[in-house]
Amino acid sequence: MNPQLLVENIRGVLIRLEETIIFALIERAQFARNEPTYQTEAFAGATGGRSLMTYLLHETECIHARMRRYTSPDERPFSDGLPAPILPTLGYEESPIRANTVNFNDRLLEVYVGEIVPCLCVSGDDGQYGSSSVCDVSCLQALSHRIHYGMLVAESKYRQAPAEFDAAVTTGDRDVLERMITHPQVEAALLKRVESKTRHHGWDLNGEIPGGKSGLGSGRASKVSPQTVVGLYRDWIIPLTKSVEVAYLLERR
Amino acid sequence: MNPQLLVENIRGVLIRLEETIIFALIERAQFARNEPTYQTEAFAGATGGRSLMTYLLHETECIHARMRRYTSPDERPFSDGLPAPILPTLGYEESPIRANTVNFNDRLLEVYVGEIVPCLCVSGDDGQYGSSSVCDVSCLQALSHRIHYGMLVAESKYRQAPAEFDAAVTTGDRDVLERMITHPQVEAALLKRVESKTRHHGWDLNGEIPGGKSGLGSGRASKVSPQTVVGLYRDWIIPLTKSVEVAYLLERR
Numbered sequence: 124m125n126p127q128l129l130v131e132n133i134r135g136v137l138i139r140l141e142e143t144i145i146f147a148l149i150e151r152a153q154f155a156r157n158e159p160t161y162q163t164e165a166f167a168g169a170t171g172g173r174s175l176m177t178y179l180l181h182e183t184e185c186i187h188a189r190m191r192r193y194t195s196p197d198e199r200p201f202s203d204g205l206p207a208p209i210l211p212t213l214g215y216e217e218s219p220i221r222a223n224t225v226n227f228n229d230r231l232l233e234v235y236v237g238e239i240v241p242c243l244c245v246s247g248d249d250g251q252y253g254s255s256s257v258c259d260v261s262c263l264q265a266l267s268h269r270i271h272y273g274m275l276v277a278e279s280k281y282r283q284a285p286a287e288f289d290a291a292v293t294t295g296d297r298d299v300l301e302r303m304i305t306h307p308q309v310e311a312a313l314l315k316r317v318e319s320k321t322r323h324h325g326w327d328l329n330g331e332i333p334g335g336k337s338g339l340g341s342g343r344a345s346k347v348s349p350q351t352v353v354g355l356y357r358d359w360i361i362p363l364t365k366s367v368e369v370a371y372l373l374e375r376r
Numbered sequence: 377m378n379p380q381l382l383v384e385n386i387r388g389v390l391i392r393l394e395e396t397i398i399f400a401l402i403e404r405a406q407f408a409r410n411e412p413t414y415q416t417e418a419f420a421g422a423t424g425g426r427s428l429m430t431y432l433l434h435e436t437e438c439i440h441a442r443m444r445r446y447t448s449p450d451e452r453p454f455s456d457g458l459p460a461p462i463l464p465t466l467g468y469e470e471s472p473i474r475a476n477t478v479n480f481n482d483r484l485l486e487v488y489v490g491e492i493v494p495c496l497c498v499s500g501d502d503g504q505y506g507s508s509s510v511c512d513v514s515c516l517q518a519l520s521h522r523i524h525y526g527m528l529v530a531e532s533k534y535r536q537a538p539a540e541f542d543a544a545v546t547t548g549d550r551d552v553l554e555r556m557i558t559h560p561q562v563e564a565a566l567l568k569r570v571e572s573k574t575r576h577h578g579w580d581l582n583g584e585i586p587g588g589k590s591g592l593g594s595g596r597a598s599k600v601s602p603q604t605v606v607g608l609y610r611d612w613i614i615p616l617t618k619s620v621e622v623a624y625l626l627e628r629r
Contacts, residue, residue, distance in 0.1 A: 142399075142402075142577070143403070146395075146399050149395075150396070153392075166462065166463070169442075169462035169463075170462065175443075175463070179439065179443060182439045182442075183436075183439065186432060186435045186436065186439070187506070187510070189422075189435075190428075190432060190505070190506030190509060190510065191506050192506055209419065209422035209423065210419070210422070210428070210505060210506060213503055250466055252443070252463060253440070253443030253444050253445055253463060256443060257440070257443065257445075323576050323577075324395070324576075324577065
């Protein structure tokens with residue numbers, strides 16, 4: 124079996140990504156919600172009709188596409204029409220997963236702007252639009268990587284019990300599939316770990332640190348409560364990962 | 377006085393940047409040294425004669441310039457000829473520092489590629505060129521922000537003893553200025569803090585986590601020793617910050 128599908132390796136990658144996600148969320152929480160950065164009309168003249176944040180996301184994805192980011196089986200872009208890689212594609216001995224059309228980034232973007240940012244950031248506008256958009260892109264890339272890793276998670280689970288999964292896939296029953304891929308004790312351990320990591324990583328972000336009125340400043344450090352991050356994992360990150368897993372499995376039909 | 381120049385605020389920003397720097401270094405250490413990404417000849421056809429890493433750095437700076445990153449007094453670009461901001465410039469009531477020409481990014485780039493990466497990463501080539509270059513850009517941006525914050529540090533110190541500084545600036549004696557801005561007990565406390573933070577942040581990066589042969593993969597987690605990061609601060613990050621401070625002060629002549 125491809126080593127990427129071994130349970131201990133998948134577990135290692137997901138635990139590793141927790142650090143990246145928690146750190147990105149803490150960085151974003153330095154800045155206020157900054158609604159205008161998510162409005163398509165606010166800077167439409169300069170951004171070709173996108174919001175400032177999705178403009179930055181698209182431009183970043185164009186560069187990363189040239190660095191062949193989206194040739195990786197566990198990466199999905201938010202944008203269409205990205206340029207071709209300037210690096211030669213790496214030779215894959217064997218792709219760990221089946222070719223598929225799974226891409227939950229539209230839904231992730233909706234959840235991020237509508238649910239995650241309001242939980243994470245103080246309301247209002249601190250004018251730090253560039254800085255907060257840069258943080259948004261880091262958060263979205265880390266979250267997208269995490270939820271789409273669900274494809275490898277699903278493939279790994281499938282290979283442990285192909286006959287049972289084939290039966291559920293044939294009937295197309297999402298609820299049965301979701302029950303089959305859910306391990307409550309693994310989720311409980313994850314939430315406990317995330318709680319503890321956030322408490323450690325956020326340790327010296329108490330109080331306010333004025334970054335001043337700079338173009339891309341340091342912002343205002345706002346302590347992110349461990350319970351906030353636990354809530355984001357429980358309500359959005361885990362469910363989105365499961366949606367990816369189920370959608371990937373259903374493409375076997 | 378501009379609140380950005382208050383000692384406790386400067387201290388807060390520098391402590392906050394420690395998290396960003398340590399996290400970026402840990403992320404880079406997942407990947408091997410990957411020498412070809414620093415060689416101008418390796419991908420010259422696709423990068424217009426730059427190394428892959430400086431190509432990515434330049435492209436990233438173009439986007440961030442449009443987000444007005446380099447209108448901030450504490451930010452300096454690595455590249456020349458960047459595009460104009462698409463965001464209106466923020467109104468500054470008062471710039472916290474004097475206009476100046478200080479930019480130590482060429483030296484930082486040299487130190488980063490020649491000294492920091494070899495300390496941080498296992499030697500050799502893991503083929504993860506895109507991923508390691510993305511991490512390089514994050515490291516360089518965080519380090520550049522940190523060392524150029526030295527301009528605010530110097531201005532703050534100057535305002536506490538303008539007559540003494542003016543005397544040293546007039547004679548142009550770098551050694552005297554360096555002694556005046558050096559506080560050994562502050563540096564010792566910083567190194568102790570960095571040691572402790574790296575130990576915490578690197579906690580679960582033991583062992584190898586194969587990210588597989590992906591385009592921009594998760595790489596191989598390599599534990600970063602706290603002593604490595606302490607050494608990088610002691611030998612490079614603190615001295616470069618002091619060079620910025622002295623250069624900034626000398627422009628008062």
